[in-house]
Amino acid sequence: MSVYAVVFPxxxxxxxxxxxxxxxxxxxxxxxxxxxxxxxxxxRTAIGLLIVIDGGSFRL
Structure with a gap:
């Protein structure tokens, strides 16, 4: 988890x-x-669709 705290910023x-x-x-x-x-x-629409599809909450 500490790696994320360094890489994200x-x-x-x-x-x-x-x-x-x-x-x-x-x-x-x-x-x-x-x-x-x-x-x-x-x-914004493309980013939202990417998050929904990649997150597994909507399957095509």
């Missing part, structure tokens, strides 16, 4: 740095600002 930090690197150029920032509502709904 490192992984979160890596995702944060990746976001800062990829999402801060002005072209990307403007595109995300204009299309955020279109991109966010499918992304």
């Amino acid at each position: 490192i992984s979160v930090g890596a995702w944060y740095l990746a976001r800062r690197f990829f999402a801060t150029p002005p072209v990307v920032t403007e595109a995300l600002r204009r299309r955020r509502h279109v991109l966010l709904a499918p992304a």
Whole structure:
């Protein structure tokens, strides 16, 4: 369990740095600002379906 306590914050930090690197150029920032509502709904739906299916609570 202590391994998770070390690896999880490192992984979160890596995702944060990746976001800062990829999402801060002005072209990307403007595109995300204009299309955020279109991109966010499918992304959240996909993540939710992945959790439900992978968790075994819904079988296809």
